Amino acid sequence: MRIATWNVNSLKARLEKLAWWLERARPDVVLLQETKLADDAAPHAEVERLGYTMVHHGEGRWNGVAILSKTPITEVVTNFGEPLAEPLPEARMVSALTGGVRVVSVYAPNGRSLGSPFYRAKLAWFERLARWLEETRAGDQALAVGGDFNVAPEDRDVWNPAACHGGTHVSAEERAAVARLRSLGLVDAYRLRHDEPERYTWWDYRAGDFYKNVGMRIDHVLVTASVAARVVASEIDREARKGKPIPSDHAPLTVDLDEPGAPYDAGWTAAAERIAARRAAKPKRAPEA
């Protein structure tokens, strides 16, 4: 069983790329973020044609999350079971049971800048997520919480800690919010299979950051112990961040349970050689950049 998560930066704009990637990686379950669609605009028919059923939770121009699955989807919960209104007016969470795993697609707030109201709202949102997980967990159930957490858990998850220090995504409070999720028994499925640094899931569109590997690992799949024991592979598909049609600024992350999913070239080996060669010739982006 292959579970994927991908911040698509508009499902409408990314439909063609998504269709290509579903064929390429053949995931069983896909957690999407930033669909940027209202529920009545969600492309259910197109997704059905690609072989998936979808549950979508959106509000329109911003945010929006979804779950795609090749098998039936039940027990859908949106917005922590609360109305899409204050204090949780943004569509950032949908959960469902599919393929025997309870999956949660999450899109954490950005935070914008340390100490801002948006930053405090980000921390409050993580508190709500942790509380909801505590309230709803039943024993050692198979659970996977995946999405765009907008937090790089460790310094090895960013291209340059000195450059990132003082900004969002790496602060002690944000990292403590993710650590609290780990304290609930969730483990980082990517790190179960990869210890190396310089593996990112997001790169800014600007300044050729992707090609310089100036990025952050901020998209994650966190799993309970019973799922962790089944993880046989996890990969970030950099190929999906390239080319035409225009890609999302995030790459998808896949986690394989029980047996490896469809093989695909994640594009890292060749990219790492090019990036290393370029770095040897020229130092990476300055800390003040």
Place this chain on the structure above:
DNA sequence: ATGCCATACGTTGTATGA
């Protein structure tokens, strides 16, 4: 080269992103 900001909304720009 993989190749140098994108999206929606709305209207000739603005908000947002991380």
